[in-house]
Amino acid sequence: MHKGSCLCAKVHYSIEGELSDFGYCHCNSCRKASGSAHGANSGIARANFKLSDEEDLVREFESSPGKFRAFCSRCGSPLYAYLTKSRDLIRIRLGSLDSHFNKTTKAHTFVSDKACWESIADSVPQFAEWAPREVLIQTGSKQP
């Protein structure tokens, strides 16, 4: 149903089933990990995710205890992340998608942490930290 790849196109993946809803996370780690103003990540069961990495380029970085971020070691593109406590779920970096995805963001999260140079100019609800689950369920994240 979905396909994605890294910037150098040596790593590909495919996904069966629909990706979860997503928000724009403005926290410090999402900014560092994405190199941009916010992260945009959608959850999926690992069983529905198929990685094609013939040259064994994917590496994982433990950015905080129990949280691993996977990326292509050739081009540096972030691909997905997961928590060791919920290893069966992964969070896809939506920027790596090549296929059409028709959901739009439900929330701006961790706005209290956003970059001073970023202005949020849309009408999507903003939250200082996590969005409440009535607004957005962030599958596979640390959302309480």
Ligand SMILES: [Zn+2]
């Ligand atoms: Zn790559």
Ligand SMILES: [Zn+2]
């Ligand atoms: Zn974040």
